[in-house]
Amino acid sequence: MNIHAMFVNRLTLFILLAPAACCLLSCQKIVSIDLNEASPHIVIEGVVTDSLGPYSVILSMSGDYFAPSSYFPPVSGAHIIMTDNMNQQDTLKEIVSGTYQTSTIKGIPGTSYQMKVAAQGTDYDAVSTMPQKVYIDSLYSMIRTSFGGNTGYDIYIMFKDPPQTNNYNYYRVNAQSSALIPTDSIDGIRYRLFTDELTKGQEMTVRIRSGDKVAKGDTITIELLSIDKAAYDYFNTLSKILSSDQSPTSLAPQNPTSNISGGALGYFAAYTVDTKKIVLH
Amino acid sequence: MRVYVSSAIVLFLFLSPISSLSAQDKYSLSGVIKNGETGEVLIGAAIIIRELPGIGALSNAYGFYSLTLPEGRYTYQTQFMGFKMRIDSLVLNTNRVVNIILIPVLIKVNDVTVSGERSNANVTSTEVSENKLEMKQVESIPVLLGEKDILKTIQLLPGIKSAGEGSTGFYSRGGGIDQNLIVLDEAPVYNPSHLLGYLSVFNADAIKDVSVITGGMPAEYGGRLSSVVDIRTNDGNDKEFGGSGGIGLLDSRLMLDGPIVVDQGSFIVTARRSYADLFLHLSRDTTINQASLYFYDLNMKANYTLGDKDRIFLSGYFGRDNFSYPNIFGFNWGNTTGTLRWNHIFGDHLFSNTSFIVSDYEYTNSVSSGTSQFEITSGIKDLNFKEDFQYFTSSQSTLKFGVNSIYHTFVPGTITGGTPSGLISVNLEHRYALENGIYFSHELNVFSSLKVNYGLRFSTFSLLGPGHIYSYDSNGDPVDTAVYSSGAVIKTYTSLEPRLSLNYLLDETSSIKTSYTRTTQYLHLLSSSTETNPSDLWIPSSNNVPPQYADQVDLGYFRNFDDNAFETSLQIYYKNMQNVIDYKNGADLQRNPNIESLLLYGRGWGYGAELLIRKRYGTISGWIGYTLSRTNEQFAQINDGQPFPATQDRTHDISVVFIYDYSSTWTFSATWVYNTGNAVTFPNGDYRDYFDQRKIPYYTNRNGYRMPPYHRLDFSATWTLGPHSNLNFSIYNVYDRMNAYSITFRPDPNNTNQNQAVQTTIFPIIPSVTYNFTF
Incomplete structure (x- = not known):
């Protein structure tokens, strides 16, 4: 229900009020804030999918917020083991500094995976279960004419939510296109999350809104990920920090909820991916 | 009873x-x-x-x-x-x-x-921390857009702090926004704001008396932890017909009053409507010119005196806000209250007031885009009976006692989805509760220099069926569902709330006062914001949600100077609050059937000193208030269990109010406020998400940083044009201070390797003019 949060925003009110009281214009400026230096913290990202391996685990350290860099120190020399609940065990190899790869383990829906990391004298541990695969039935796109004058495309992804008795299903939809949502865009959440909490077992239609940079003829790649609850919680809490439509008075931000024990940032997720492409027209 | x-x-x-x-x-x-x-x-x-x-x-x-x-x-x-x-x-x-x-x-x-x-x-008086606002002063104090607003004016009193720039929400002695009991003619008002919080729902033309209690809360009040704002409306002129009105930048208002029967009964009607949306219609953009953005409110009251012993009052409030963009979203909310009261005097000593009150707050949000649409509604409705007695046993002793029963209906959010939104309609169950209070208090002159007011309030709260009631494990996953039939008691809480205040008169013009108060709060406001929003949700205490409790002690020295021309006071307080609420990480408070599993309970405590120097009368009047205070919170699950400063923790808070009756035609006034910035959480570092190819901020300490100090000067001049009209000119933020409404962090749009902090200011200098008239 991010749409809700997007509109229930006081700044929106003031944009609307502005014609009435011309002086009511909010203004923004870049300010310098003195942030304390936090000691670097380990970040672990581990992923297993139902595509062919190898799968990667990436270890890095956090940096200073205002440091002018995209470089974050990799963590080398870690010992990483991945196992599944069918007694397969795989010791990962460091292929480049901080990036470790599996060699034998296979991503199979319904399987639980455990990742054990020993790095810098600390043990980290996480478990993730790959949900059953859900396939995209069809995609279609529509030109959007919206308030504020921006136009773009709305892309609709249709699929059938498999009925399950007890648990909810969790999904993430990625949209890939250089023009759709550029990497590291300031409002760039490149995915949408949702659950079948209210739509269990139904035909689902999910909309992705493009920015105004895509044009007729562009190809958009859509990925539908079936993720487990822990991964959903991680991405969901992450999106609260990143979403640009969060109100300036929103509650205190917190680090995303990680499923990795031992105090690392990041996550370990086993998920399925179904990919389809659509050409805008 | x-x-x-x-x-x-x-x-x-x-x-x-x-x-x-x-x-x-x-x-x-x-x-x-x-x-x-x-x-x-x-x-x-x-x-x-x-x-x-x-x-x-x-x-x-x-x-x-x-x-x-x-x-x-x-x-x-x-x-x-x-x-x-x-x-x-x-x-x-x-x-x-x-x-x-x-x-x-x-x-x-x-x-x-x-x-x-x-x-x-x-x-x-034995009231330790009670302030009365003179409506005359409220009228001359400048506020945003020239709108007289009592909820903003009380924020200028020591101990009370604004929840944010332009906000009607406030914190009393470190308590939360939802811990203030705001009562309009005996009826609690659940969301006292228009325009997403920028204007209070109380039309100053309708108001006779406002008293604000931040400490030593008397036993007749209950249900909220931190403060009482008791607002009484005018009864209307019972001698002749008349009226008044005003035309401002934001809204216009009109008041009419007059006798029903001369000297026996009168009525008063006040109404307001904003007209910002009329300007929107001038826009050439077809979306904007169909947008609506307005509020209106209506206060109506009639009273009739039946002989020497009886008087009845019928009053109502109705207000609505509407904020919509055609085919995109609509957003409206409002309060309705109605009160029927009967005053009766038994003999010459016993005064009674019987009230029947209905109160309803409702919020609707509809979103539609393309072919998908849905609507969310939520709210709270009360049926309320109140019986209060005041027994004047002697000139040395007054007794108050009474009962109050409120039947609450909570509408936690109903979603109606259209196709193909992918949402099915969800009807979250209503919740029902019965809240009771019975109290007595006794004000007694023990001897000529010592006055005591002791009292006790006993409150109960029962969550009632029907409903499916969940219980949760430590992860917040539902483990059990119990089904209750209509009227079945799901959970009952009781609380004894002693109240005590003492006044020791040192001489005619100085005294020492002290008080102890215990308060209990059974209703909780869940908000996804640090300010108030119309979408905030009131929920009852339940098997999962405990009541909040507060204990407060305060001590004050009061001294008047110059034949009571100057009133001064210095007070210190300590307040401890149990079961204050925060949220689990990523908690989604909208339309969530498991909302109770997303809450965290902790402890809050605050202490401070408040200084007030006030001159009520004369050519020059006004006050200076200064508060030095601290408010902390501690939750096992937040900040590694370490205490942290609450959002509303502001070390220094200063208000200066100056009113100058220059001549019979000109009155000038000015206010200056200063406060330490709110405690906020800023990122302490960042890290790279390699799979999603972006940087993520990293947080360590909850509320470990401060917003910049806030300060602002407002000015107002009232020019009396004649016996029946005046023009009010006001300037908000005279020296155009760029106060920080928010500071957000993001990658520099021109260089995504570099992060930057962006400060938003919403109210620069704003002049306004209002024309007021009476007839």
Whole structure:
């Protein structure tokens, strides 16, 4: 229900009020804030999918917020083991500094995976279960004419939510296109999350809104990920920090909820991916 | 109820045998104190017996006073701010009913008669931390867009802090926004704001009296932890028809009043509507010119006096906000309250007020885009019965007792989805609860320099069926569902809330006061913001959600100078709050059936010192308030269990209010506020998400940073054009201070390797003009 949060925003009110009281214009400026230096913290990202391996685990350290860099120190020399609940065990190899790869383990829906990391004298541990695969039935796109004058495309992804008795299903939809949502865009959440909490077992239609940079003829790649609850919680809490439509008075931000024990940032997720492409027209 | 009431009387008799003894040759003097021009009863007018120093009474919220005196001949003076003092005498050899008429003082400069009317009530009363706002002062204090607003004006008092720039939400002594009991003519108001929080729902034209209690809360109030804002509306002129109005930048308002039967009954109707949306219609953009953005509100009240002993009041409030963009979203909310009250005087000593109150807050949000749409509604409805007695046992002793029962209906959010939104309609169950309170309090002059007010409130809260009630494991996953039938008791809480305040009079103009208060709160406001939003959700205490409790002690020194021209006070307080609420990470509060599993309970505590220097009367009036305080919170699951400063923790908070009656045509006023910035959480570092190819901020300490200090000067000038009209010019933020409304962090759009902090200011300098008239 991010749409809700997007509109229930006081700044929106003031944009609307502005014609009435011309002086009511909010203004923004870049300010310098003195942030304390936090000691670097380990970040672990581990992923297993139902595509062919190898799968990667990436270890890095956090940096200073205002440091002018995209470089974050990799963590080398870690010992990483991945196992599944069918007694397969795989010791990962460091292929480049901080990036470790599996060699034998296979991503199979319904399987639980455990990742054990020993790095810098600390043990980290996480478990993730790959949900059953859900396939995209069809995609279609529509030109959007919206308030504020921006136009773009709305892309609709249709699929059938498999009925399950007890648990909810969790999904993430990625949209890939250089023009759709550029990497590291300031409002760039490149995915949408949702659950079948209210739509269990139904035909689902999910909309992705493009920015105004895509044009007729562009190809958009859509990925539908079936993720487990822990991964959903991680991405969901992450999106609260990143979403640009969060109100300036929103509650205190917190680090995303990680499923990795031992105090690392990041996550370990086993998920399925179904990919389809659509050409805008 | 009767059983409760009589047991309260028995309890009282047991506790204070003094008052019912030796009544020989004592008679009562009682009645109503009224404004002679309009017939409005006066709240808090003082009647003083000249022959008996220290003996007197104040009129109550319905203008009633009662004194019990030995037989004799007395001279008594009656006084109230803004009215000519009057002196009368009588022979008291039987119980007497005397209704007293006071005549308002016309606009005056350096009027010497005013000095005689100064009161030392602030020194002599047992109310430790109670402030009354003079509506006359409220009218001259500048506020945003020239809108007189009592909820913004009370934020200028020490101990009360604004929840944010332009916000009507406030914090009282470190308590949360939802811990303030805001009562309009006995009816609780659940969301007191228009325009997403920028304007209060209270139309100043309708208001007679406002009192604000931040400490030593008397036993007749309950249900909220931190403060009471008791708002009484005008009754209307019972002598002749009249009216007033105003035209401002934001809205226009109109008030009409007049007699139903002269001297016996009157009515008053006030209405307001904003018209920002009319300007939107001028836009050429077809979306914008169909947008709507407005609010309106309506206060109606009628009263009728049936003989000397009875008076009935019927009053209502209705307000709505509407904010919509066609085919995109709509957003409307509003309060409705209705009150039927009956005053009855039993004999000459026992005053009773019986109230039947309905109260309804409703919020609807609809979103549609393309072919998908859905609608969310939520709210809270109350049916409320209240019976309050005031028993004037002697001139040394007053007893209050009563009961209150509220039947709450909570509408936690209903979603109606259209196709193909992918949402099915969800009807979250309503919740029902019965909240009861029974109380007594006794104000007693133990000896001439020591006054005590002790009391006890016993409250109960029962969550009632029907409903499916979940219980949760430590992960917040539902483990069990119990089904309750209609009216079945799901969970009951009870609480004993002792209240005590003492006033030791050092001399005529100085005193020391102290109080202890325990309060309990069974309703909780869940908000996804640090300010108030219309979408905030009230939820009841339940098997999963415990009530909040607060204990507060305070101590104050009160001293008046220069024949009560200057009132000063210094107070210190300590407050401890249990089960204050915060949220689990990523908690989604909208339309969530498992909302109770997303809450965290912790402890909050605050302490501080408050200094007030105030001049109520004269050519120059106003006050200076300074608060030095600290508020902390501690949750096992937040900040590694370490205490952290609450959002509302502001070390320094200063308000200066200055009103200058320059001449009969010009009044100038200015306010200056300063406060330490809110405690906020900023990122302490960042890290790279390699799979999603972006940087993510990294947080360590909750509320480990401060927003920049906030300060602002406002100015207002009122030009009286004639007996029936004036023009008000005001300037908000005179020196155009760029106060930080928010500071957000993001990658630099031009260089995504570099992060930056962006400060948003929403109110620069804003001039406005309002035309006010009466007829």
